[in-house]
Amino acid sequence: MSEHSRETGTTAGPPPPDGRPDTATEAFVAHRSLLFTVAYEMLGSAADAEDVVQETWLRWVGVDLGTVRDRRAYLVRMTTRQALTRLRTLRRRRETYTGPWLPEPLLTAPDVAEDVALADSISMAMLLVLETLSPTERAVFVLRDVFALEYGEIAEAVGRRPAAVRQIAHRARAHVAARRPREVVSPAETRGALEAFRRAVETGDLQRLLDMIAPDVVLLTDGGGTVPAAPAPVVGADRVAGVLGGIDAAMSMRPAEVNGCPALLLRRDGRLDTVLAVRMDGGLITGLYAVRNPQKLSCLDRETAVSR
Incomplete structure (x- = not known):
């Protein structure tokens, strides 16, 4: 590549x-x-x-x-x-950190989604998996599995011997493989799920929401302690649908490419309020990531302000 x-x-x-x-x-x-x-x-x-x-x-x-x-x-x-x-x-x-921590959303070019490996490596789901690695494991995994650097180059970067780097890479790769999404989901499928989700919220159709999400779905909301957000992960279809059903239907919802994947930008009175991304497995939404921390949204708000 x-x-x-x-x-x-x-x-x-x-x-x-x-x-x-x-x-x-x-x-x-x-x-x-x-x-x-x-x-x-x-x-x-x-x-x-x-x-x-x-x-x-x-x-x-x-x-x-x-x-x-x-x-x-x-x-x-x-x-x-x-x-x-x-x-x-x-x-x-x-x-x-107060409540669940999510990565800072990154606006990406539309063609990034076409590079499946790159889009996967910067997705919300993958970045959360990488958070479970030690700093050295994370560096080794990123440099080897994402950017294909040689073990000798990585060893110089992290201050370890090449043989040790190989072991770290093997351990990190196994850790990530056990936790990453089970299947590759096309941008079109994710975009379709988000559009159906948007319609369900706007119409208040709770059953449509329930039809779209997996029974063991997990919702993470990152407010950083400065805006309302769930203090812990919300687990289960009924509980998650209840939270999502409380979204103000008057907020504008606009699609965007965030972290290499389709996402929704939710605005209230012209200000970016929430970035919503999803993880899908088996045709159902298994994870929802709602970034609400204003500090994490300020840059994205400026970048998307011109085309509001």
């Missing part, structure tokens, strides 16, 4: 420095989207990923390029090290 096909299609990350690009700037800009994607998959936060890319740039301008054999690998290694440091801090913060 090409490097371009592994990019999210976002323009996140620091802007190119002013003036005529030099060799260091050209190399950095050429790989900037890749670096952001690596950082985002490790952190689950676009804002933190942008900070990591900025930190990588500040260090990159001080590197003697004459000593760098592979600039792409060198930049990925620098980004991984910065992301690992930040991830360990974030994990401590998330231990005291």
Whole structure:
């Protein structure tokens, strides 16, 4: 898979420095989207990923390029090290997070969904699975299974021997395989389920909702302690349908591509209120992810404001 096909299609990350690009700037800009994607998959936060890319740039301008054999690998290694440091801090913060934690939604280009491997790797469901890995396991899994780096390159990035990295990769891969969605769902199928969900909410048709969701469905709502949200996962079709039935039908619901998959943007009085994504298995919705934390929605709100 090409490097371009592994990019999210976002323009996140620091802007190119002013003036005529030099060799260091050209190399950095050429790989900037890749670096952001690596950082985002490790952190689950676009804002933190942008900070990591900025930190990588500040260090990159001080590197003697004459000593760098592979600039792409060198930049990925620098980004991984910065992301690992930040991830360990974030994990401590998330231990005291109010209510369920969900990744920061990332607006992605429409063609990202066509790259099944990339779309899966940045989906809400996958990022939640990655949260259950240790920081080093997460870095190794992302670099090996998503970006196909060689074990030697990964070993340099995480400070382990190649043989140890192989073992970590095997362990992380087994962990992820046991928890990831059982089947690949087409964007069209997910889009159809979301459209049916939208109609059910707008019409108050509770039975239609029940027909769409699995008996053991799980709803996670991330309010970050600042807006109303369920303090714990809501489990079971009846309980989830009851919560969803309380959504204000007056809110506008608009489809968008978020984290490589179809999602719904719910707006109240023109302001982005909720980003809703789903996980599907066997033709039914088995997981719903509702991000409501305003801090996690501010960037997406700005990016989608022009086309409201």
